Amino acid sequence: MTSVPALSPVPTLSPATRVRRTPFxxxxxxxxxxxxxxxxxxxxxxxxxxxxxxxxxxxxxxxxxxxxxxRQVEIKGPDAARLTQLMTCRDLSKAKYGQCFYAPLVDEDGGMVNDPIILKLDEDRFWLSIADSDVMLWAKGLARGYNLDAKVFEADxxxxxxxxxxxxxxxxxxxxxxxxxxxxxxxxxxxxxxxxxxxxxxxxxxxxxxxxxxxxxxxxxxxxxxxxxxxxxxxxxxxxxxxxxxxEGSLLSYGNDMTMGTSPFDCGLGKYVNLEADIDFVARDALQREIDQGLQRTICHLLFSEKLNTGVFENWSVFDKAEQQIGKLTSGCDSIRHGAFLAIATIAKEYWQNNETVFVQTPFGSREARIASFPME
Amino acid sequence: MTSVPALSPVPTLSPATRVRRTPFxxxxxxxxxxxxxxxxxxxxxxxxxxxxxxxxxxxxxxxxxxxxxxRQVEIKGPDAARLTQLMTCRDLSKAKYGQCFYAPLVDEDGGMVNDPIILKLDEDRFWLSIADSDVMLWAKGLARGYNLDAKVFEADxxxxxxxxxxxxxxxxxxxxxxxxxxxxxxxxxxxxxxxxxxxxxxxxxxxxxxxxxxxxxxxxxxxxxxxxxxxxxxxxxxxxxxxxxxxEGSLLSYGNDMTMGTSPFDCGLGKYVNLEADIDFVARDALQREIDQGLQRTICHLLFSEKLNTGVFENWSVFDKAEQQIGKLTSGCDSIRHGAFLAIATIAKEYWQNNETVFVQTPFGSREARIASFPME
Structure with missing residues (x-):
C-alpha cells in the first residue's frame, strides 16, 4: 500500500514551452x-x-x-480511410460526413491506444479528436510500415x-x-x-x-x-x-480508466468492437482471441457509504469478502449527487453483481463499497 | 505577441492516476x-x-x-535491431553491450520524434531511454506495418x-x-x-x-x-x-528546443546523421533531401546583456537588425554563470555569426542579444 501523497503545500506546475499554452x-x-x-x-x-x-x-x-x-490528428490522402480503419475496431465503413464517431483505437495485442471521436471531413480526410496519447506517432508508424498514401499530422x-x-x-x-x-x-x-x-x-x-x-x-x-x-x-x-x-456521468478517461493494459471489452466498449464487419484493423486477431478465450473483466461503478475527502492518484486494489483481489479502482471522487465516494473500477467479470459488497484498499485502510452498473442507472 | 502568463497565484498540478506517480x-x-x-x-x-x-x-x-x-521502451526479438535502426539516423550497427548511444529518432519527413539514449542489452534486446513523446506507439506502428518479429513495450x-x-x-x-x-x-x-x-x-x-x-x-x-x-x-x-x-550546459530538451517540426540538422545533431552508413532508416530520404537542398537552420545560444526574471513559456521570435524574422528562441533562463539571460534558439543558418547582435521579441518588448556558439565554449 502506498502512502497518501503529501499535498500540502501542493506542488505547482512549472511552465515550459514543452507544456504548450493554447490560443485561449x-x-x-x-x-x-x-x-x-x-x-x-x-x-x-x-x-x-x-x-x-x-x-x-x-x-x-x-x-x-x-x-x-x-488535439486533432489529421489523416489525409487516398489511403486515409484505410489507415483510420486499421487503427480502430469500430466499423467506419458507413461513416458519413457530419457524424462524430466514438472509436476505441486498439493495438495488435488488444490494448487501448486511445479513445478519440473521429470526424470524417471528406472521403479522404479524417480528424481524430484524441485523448492523452501520441496517436499521431502510431498512425505515422502504421502508414510508413504499410506503405500507405496518407499524410498524418497534428492539425492546427x-x-x-x-x-x-x-x-x-x-x-x-x-x-x-x-x-x-x-x-x-x-x-x-x-x-x-x-x-x-x-x-x-x-x-x-x-x-x-x-x-x-x-x-x-x-x-x-x-x-x-x-x-x-x-x-x-x-x-x-x-x-x-x-x-x-x-x-457521476460514467465518462471514462483514457490513462485513468483505460490504458494499453486494458482491452475495449474490459472498459465496457464491446459494442464498438465490430468483428462481424468485413474490415481490416490491427487488433482483429487479438480481440477475436479474447472473445474465444472468454472475456475476463468488466467495468463498474463502486459506491461507498461515506465521503473519503480525496481523489484517486494511483489505482486502489479491490477485494472480495474472501480477501481475494478481484480488480482495481481507477477513478473516484466524493459524489455530490450520492453524498458519498463514487468510483470507477475494473473487476473480474465473475464478480459482477449489482449491489454486491466489495472491499477497497484506500490510502486510509480498507473500506466497503457496493458494485453498481456502468453507466449508472 | 502573446502576453505574459498570469502566474500569481501559480496554478497547481492536479493529481490523477493518468499523471503517474513513481516508486520514488x-x-x-x-x-x-x-x-x-x-x-x-x-x-x-x-x-x-x-x-x-x-x-x-x-x-x-x-x-x-x-x-x-x-521511460524505457523495450524492443525485443529477432527483428529488434532492425526495428531500432529503422527509427534512428544514427548507425547502430557497431553498437556494443555497455555503450549508451545518444540517438535522434526521426520520422519520414525528417522531423525529430525523440532523442533517447539507446542501450543495447543484448543482440535482440534494446532499451530506448526516452524524452517526452510516446515512442512506443511509433515503434509499435512500424513493427506492425513492416511485419517485424519484435515485441515493443514499456519496461518496468x-x-x-x-x-x-x-x-x-x-x-x-x-x-x-x-x-x-x-x-x-x-x-x-x-x-x-x-x-x-x-x-x-x-x-x-x-x-x-x-x-x-x-x-x-x-x-x-x-x-x-x-x-x-x-x-x-x-x-x-x-x-x-x-x-x-x-x-548553461547546452543540453537540448525535446519538446522545447527540438520538435517534430525540426530536423536533427536544425538541432546541431548532424554528426548523428549517418547517411554514409549502409543502414535502413525511415528518415533517410528526407534527410538526404535536406542536405541536397542545403541546410537551412542552426542551433545557437543567445546571450542577453541583462537578466529578464522569467523563463520561456512560448517560443519568442528572433529578428535581425532589418527587423527580418530569422528564427525562434525556445528555452532560456537568467544564467548564474553569465549574470544575464541565456537562451537556446534556432536561427536561419546564414545569420550564424558568433557575437552578432540580434533582437528578441520578449513578453516585455524587444531586447538585444548576441549569438554564441552551441555548445557554448
Missing amino acids: SDRVEACGVTAYTVYNHMLLATVFRSVEEDYKHLCQAVQIWDVSCE VYPLAVQGPKAEEVMATVFGDKVRDIRFFRFEKMAFEGHEMVVARSGWSKQGGFEIYLDRKELALELWDQIWAAGQAFDIRAGCPNAIERV | SDRVEACGVTAYTVYNHMLLATVFRSVEEDYKHLCQAVQIWDVSCE VYPLAVQGPKAEEVMATVFGDKVRDIRFFRFEKMAFEGHEMVVARSGWSKQGGFEIYLDRKELALELWDQIWAAGQAFDIRAGCPNAIERV
Whole structure:
C-alpha cells in the first residue's frame, strides 16, 4: 500500500514551452484557473473555484472550456480511410460526413491506444479528436510500415467547448438559431466572423453542449470574447472537464480508466468492437482471441457509504469478502449527487453483481463499497 | 505577441492516476518538492527550494533525482535491431553491450520524434531511454506495418540519477569502488541487495554522475534510502533536472528546443546523421533531401546583456537588425554563470555569426542579444 501523497503545500506546475499554452490560455488565466493538468503536451485547466463549486455551476448554468488539448490528428490522402480503419475496431465503413464517431483505437495485442471521436471531413480526410496519447506517432508508424498514401499530422485546430444546460442559448446568440438543429454527436460547418468551422453537439460532460473546432488561431480571443459576452445573461463562467461530474456521468478517461493494459471489452466498449464487419484493423486477431478465450473483466461503478475527502492518484486494489483481489479502482471522487465516494473500477467479470459488497484498499485502510452498473442507472 | 502568463497565484498540478506517480514519489514529496512537470505521462520534479538554490547546490554537492519519467521502451526479438535502426539516423550497427548511444529518432519527413539514449542489452534486446513523446506507439506502428518479429513495450524500469561533483563518492559507498571504473556514457550491471541492474555514467546535467536503471520496483525506497544515507557526508539533497544548469550546459530538451517540426540538422545533431552508413532508416530520404537542398537552420545560444526574471513559456521570435524574422528562441533562463539571460534558439543558418547582435521579441518588448556558439565554449 502506498502512502497518501503529501499535498500540502501542493506542488505547482512549472511552465515550459514543452507544456504548450493554447490560443485561449490568456483568457483561462484571466478567469482565475487554480489548477492545471497536462494533456497531449498541452495545458488543460482542472479547477477554477473548487471542483465542487465548478460542478454546481456547470450543472445549472453554462461554462466555456478551453479543450485545445483535444488535439486533432489529421489523416489525409487516398489511403486515409484505410489507415483510420486499421487503427480502430469500430466499423467506419458507413461513416458519413457530419457524424462524430466514438472509436476505441486498439493495438495488435488488444490494448487501448486511445479513445478519440473521429470526424470524417471528406472521403479522404479524417480528424481524430484524441485523448492523452501520441496517436499521431502510431498512425505515422502504421502508414510508413504499410506503405500507405496518407499524410498524418497534428492539425492546427483548438477545440473550445460550451457546456451546461444554457449552452444552446449562448451558442445560438453567437452562431445563430441554426445551431439548435445540430443533433447529438453530429457536426455542421458554422460561420464565425466569416470563417466556416466545425461545430459539434458533443463535449466531455453530461450537461449538454457544443464543441467548436477552431481552425483559425487568430480568431481565438474574438471567439472566446463573443461567447463570454453572450453568456453574461446566463451566468457564464470559465470551466473545464469536472472530476465529479464525469465520474457521476460514467465518462471514462483514457490513462485513468483505460490504458494499453486494458482491452475495449474490459472498459465496457464491446459494442464498438465490430468483428462481424468485413474490415481490416490491427487488433482483429487479438480481440477475436479474447472473445474465444472468454472475456475476463468488466467495468463498474463502486459506491461507498461515506465521503473519503480525496481523489484517486494511483489505482486502489479491490477485494472480495474472501480477501481475494478481484480488480482495481481507477477513478473516484466524493459524489455530490450520492453524498458519498463514487468510483470507477475494473473487476473480474465473475464478480459482477449489482449491489454486491466489495472491499477497497484506500490510502486510509480498507473500506466497503457496493458494485453498481456502468453507466449508472 | 502573446502576453505574459498570469502566474500569481501559480496554478497547481492536479493529481490523477493518468499523471503517474513513481516508486520514488513518496520520498520526493517528503523532501519538499515545490513544482512538478509532467513527462511521459509521469511526475517529474522541477523545483525543490528554488531553481537558483537547487542549481548552486547541484554544482557543488550531490543530488538524488527521480527521473523515472525517462521511460524505457523495450524492443525485443529477432527483428529488434532492425526495428531500432529503422527509427534512428544514427548507425547502430557497431553498437556494443555497455555503450549508451545518444540517438535522434526521426520520422519520414525528417522531423525529430525523440532523442533517447539507446542501450543495447543484448543482440535482440534494446532499451530506448526516452524524452517526452510516446515512442512506443511509433515503434509499435512500424513493427506492425513492416511485419517485424519484435515485441515493443514499456519496461518496468524507473531510472534514478545521482548527479553532482560528489556523485561518485556516494555511488561508491552504495555500489562499491568498481562503480568508479564506469566510463562516461558506458553502463555496467551492478548488484544492489543481491539484484543486478544497469548503472550508467550519464545524466541530464554537466556536473557528472550516474543513472541507475531500477528494474525491481520493490527496491525503490531501499535504494533511495541507502543513497540518501551515503550522501549525508556530502550534503546530499533531493534534486531534479535544473533549468539553469541545463541551458548553461547546452543540453537540448525535446519538446522545447527540438520538435517534430525540426530536423536533427536544425538541432546541431548532424554528426548523428549517418547517411554514409549502409543502414535502413525511415528518415533517410528526407534527410538526404535536406542536405541536397542545403541546410537551412542552426542551433545557437543567445546571450542577453541583462537578466529578464522569467523563463520561456512560448517560443519568442528572433529578428535581425532589418527587423527580418530569422528564427525562434525556445528555452532560456537568467544564467548564474553569465549574470544575464541565456537562451537556446534556432536561427536561419546564414545569420550564424558568433557575437552578432540580434533582437528578441520578449513578453516585455524587444531586447538585444548576441549569438554564441552551441555548445557554448
